[in-house]
Amino acid sequence: MDETALSISSKPLPVLARKGSRHVGRLRAEKSRLITAIYACCASGKYVPPLMVFPGKINEDMFEGAPVGSVGTSSPSGWFNENVFVLCVKHFDEFVKASSNNPMFLILYGHTSHMSYGAIIYCIERDITMITLPSHASHKLQPLDVGVFKSLKSALKVAQLNRLSHNIPKRITEAEIGRIFGHAYNISTQIFHAINAFRATGIEPLQSKYFFGIGFCSGKIFCRKIS
Template identity: 40%
Template sequence: MAVNMKKKFPKSWKDNSMAGHDWYLGFMSRNPTLSLRSPETTSMARATGFNEENVLYFFDLYKRILDEHKLECMAIYNMGETGLTTVQTPSKIIAQKGQKQVGSITSAERGTLITLALAVNAIGHTIPPMFPFPRKKYYDYFVRDGPSGSIGVSNGSGWMQEEDFIIFLKHFSKHTRCTPKSKVLLILDNHISHHSYSAVKFCIDTGIILLSLPPHCTHKLQPLDRSVFGPLKKYYTSRKIIYNL
């Protein structure tokens, strides 16, 4: 910038292709609202995918669907997935100064990541969640103490697969009681498991309108990611019984 604006600067700046440490300290002292922070890693696809054209196109489709089918708030659902570990990170505690090790007893040191698939409508009503477990076989006792009405499936990875999404759609259709004459809108991400022919056909037959969010935009446009999953994980962690050593 100094070269392009033809400003005077020390020769060392040109030799090192950067400003000196003294300039940095002076700049920070003149701008007390700034601080040195570590940026969060963001993929190139996510950084470029969230742009004005994609966002406007999505909301144009969304508005056309609402106008065409005259959908009300209770018929607009958002579906998302998140991971919950069976071992939570303990929260901060007050300890004696100088104590090198402070521990908390949990169920184990390394937990298992369990996927939670959830749908919530625009007025806050929820569909009982579905839990894809990272197991080869599924047993009913996996969700014995889970939320009322919740269901579970199992596969090798623990993440949503095409067959699991069909099960979720049937579960979703049962609780929303949607029909081709009384349709509901389901907004979800564009994961490959949501794009199968069987899933689309089932939605057409049962009155579910699928609307996919633009690729790599869920961190900004997914309502569940923005306002539900964060508080859910904090509450889930706070309800875990942890004993301080």
Template identity: 35%
Template sequence: METTGLETTPGTGKIQIPVYIVDIFSNDQKEALAKKIGNGRYLGKVFPLSSWLSRFLMRHSTLLLRRPQATSLSRATAFNQHNVSMFFTKLKDEIERFAIESANIWNMDESDLTTVRKPVAVLAQRGIRNLGSATSAERGVLVTLALAVSAGGVCLPPFYVFPRKKFRGDVLAAAGFGADGATNPSGLMQGEQFLKFLNHFKKYARTAPDSKTLLILDNRESHMTIAALDFCKDNEIIVLSLPPYTSHELQPIDRGVFGRIKTFYNAALEHSNDGAEKENNDEENNDPEVSAKAALEHVRPFPKAPPREPTNRGRKRRKSALLMDEDEMEALRAE
């Protein structure tokens, strides 16, 4: 007997149409399809057979089964024509007003790097559900990397924020020429660390004392402290903030720089971990204590760190703004 990829409900003879049709057809189309197949009705309780789905996709070449990416409502609604037009209008006005050249237009962004590598894709046998890859830990130490890139294609030396209380110069021993850093117990950039970044930015970005420099960044609270804005005002740095929740589309560093950096960084961690594992394999295999711990972990996993608790600080909703304007600075002082 030939199979069609559709099943019937036991005892009723009703045809069960695959649940994927929920995302493809409207209710009227589903009812029409059910009647056309065999006077059945939609139940939506079973999944389609691979043969039915493959034939269906062959008939509809414009369709593709994909898993949607989770996107917050704020991010989905913030990137609209009004917000984007407002940002580029202010950008154009400031460039024409002060005759700012491309070499003096800078984008600044920051991203986190962890000491634990992200496992890369590997070839595995079909049917294996749990595929593990050994790492140094499950949650690594967070280090923030801040970069500034000009419209002329020049990149400033990197600026790091290390998870320490006191800064030591030896942490930058292999960071490259001109690299600088600061410390924060959480490893995140706060107002104090951002002020140090501005000093680092002034050291390398300023081309002439009488020229204006435009710095474009997101509107995080650490970027809008009064001390940072006063420093920018005293050093002829114009600060333009991006509209909220739009850096994934409007920030070129976020889209074109950090992705490549993390790819090469993860590859370097992969190479270093492979070398360390190769050196320690013989010792671990011959150590009975290590073998006993591995067996115990397999039978009853050790307790792991709890998930991070979400925080809600009641942050005020903002928009793209020139943070050097008197009205904007007064509003920030009032907060």
């Protein structure tokens, strides 16, 4: 599981004009607007529908065309926080159905917002063991960073440019966010992206010389080193 910030602002497109022109019209840049998308995937190539965090209020129009099964919430800034993480863990569990007969490992970046007491208690009760990655190593060890988010942002940029090319000079509105993000999500969440990402990070199959992690399971905190 990991989160990434996505820009939904209407950026100006390149303008072609006659040499020497003194007045050339173009779309004006607007203030940056960001949403946070939380992804989860496994080494077999399956994905949990994303959770999106919006700044300010949200409405149903924002989810038109969004990935099937996705959910949304809001925070003052649109960024990830402890309350959002609790929702993420519960959303994750709704799809994986963790239990004593079906225990889960949840690998994620060791940010302070992930150390929510409510989330930890929930994971203990549902037999979900959280394993945190070492600091400053997500670009090497986090599969989503390595093999999925780059494709997502490239697809999102293309979708935004296509939208602006056919609707100049209109800006991208909140009602179009779900449709644009849904298009980029479908392109970026291919099975081979997840499989190759886990292989590239050395997590599955395990190839790293050392892999450090901190886990929470059955009411105990443990640190494990696998060589």
